Amino acid sequence: MKKLINDPADVVSDALRGMALAHPELRVDHENRVVFRGDAPVRGKVGIVSGGGSGHEPMHGGFVGRGMLDAACAGEVFTSPVPDQMQAATAGVDGGAGVLHIVKNYTGDVMNFEMAAELVAAESGTEVATVVVDDDVAVTDSLYTAGRRGVGTTVLLEKIVGAAAEEGRPLAEVADLAKRVDDAGRSMGMALTSCTVPAAGTPTFELADDEMEIGIGIHGEPGRRRVKVAPAREVAEMLLEPILSDRDFTDGVICFVNGMGGTPLIELYVVHAEVAAILERSGIGIARSLVGPYMTSLEMAGCSVTLLQADDELLRLWDAPVVTPGLRWGA
């Protein structure tokens, strides 16, 4: 294993130190491992809190700032944060209008955020609402599994919901909007290589030189199937087919081609061109695009495609100013 780290046990705290130094506009609580907006809590604004295992940077800490998240909790690599962290984040962003927890649908994340919300309810007057993101169409049978995983839609949701909170909308509306975005988004991912969790030191799974995994999760969880490596044109079809057969998409989508960490931007643009061509043939116009590594899986090579059915309101919120280390426009 070759990695630019010190002690594997210190990766998360070392990275948070670097992040604090690189982004003085943020405030990092190192003890609780929470990244805060520098001006949190913002009086009268719904606080937006997310968090999850580390190793997916820039998500979530890199999405903290005006127009997106108020705080993000960093867990160990690929391990959910604990309720203490979420409680500290919630207390730190409560500007009197309540707090929304954005949770990706993984058993550990859901249970830890649930316990945090119970503790907040028992120990403070802060009103908490929760949205669980579950957009990964690779997980087929939700009745007999923990349900669909939360993947790419999370990034789009945090941007859109963050903009709504910035407008001063009340908690109930912001929470409804979050559920609407989750309902409107679908994602599917693939991997060309595995990733190596620093503490484990060995690749999470094995993939032969001429193979790729279709339907991979963002923690190296197995996908739907393993196939021979194919041109980007065919990969785009393999990713879009299950998305388009799971939900009806019409004109005006937000199309998000996400890099898994080890794939260069030039390849992501190649994929995006193929995705756009398929959507055009299907009569689905792209209203906005996002291409880049925004929800990574350490050094895994691969990508995911997310389609979000937008409307005028969602597009307006998408275009609203955002000032974070990971996403920045309009400001």
Next chain:
Amino acid sequence: MSVAVGVDDLTAWLRRFAEVVHERRDELTALDAAIGDADHGSNMDRGMAAVVAVLDDAPPTDAAGLLKKTGATLVSKVGGASGPLYGTLFLRMAGAAGDGDLDDAAVARALRAGLEGVLARGKAEAGDKTMVDALGPACDALDAGVGAGKPLADALAAAAEAAAQGRDATVPLVARKGRASYLGERSAGHMDPGATSVTMLVEAAAATMGRS
């Protein structure tokens, strides 16, 4: 003849569980690597090491307080799915323990309350290939033994035996909860790591409690 279980017995139980988890952490992690995300051994070891630090430092002096502190420590230190599940198990045991030491029936009631907490938190049912598949039979055996007037040590031994059988019976099951559920049919043929660690917990109880 009922033997009262107090802070000393609970402390011995928790220390014994921490030792076993530490000794067998690689085994737990290997089971988890096969069908989950390869961190159950290290997460439980980190959590129980923190519990032992509490026991060494300034542990609560009543049974319910000790169980509550154990649960809160696990919730704070473990993360993932095991933190909330084991944390809830101990927090609910604390809630059911009442004041003072526990008689045999109270031990059985507390463990049953812990199981119910795990069921509520994890929303798993019997047969989903989770810790419930070992903890459920253990509670049934403990209730039966205590109800029949067996000494606590014998009832706990029967509970440990039932947990081990439940654990072994997870091997052919297809996981329906947690990260293993994404594997579908491919999760069959592997023993569930949570059922394995909770069997260690019941075995540790049988090895330490009701012997005074």
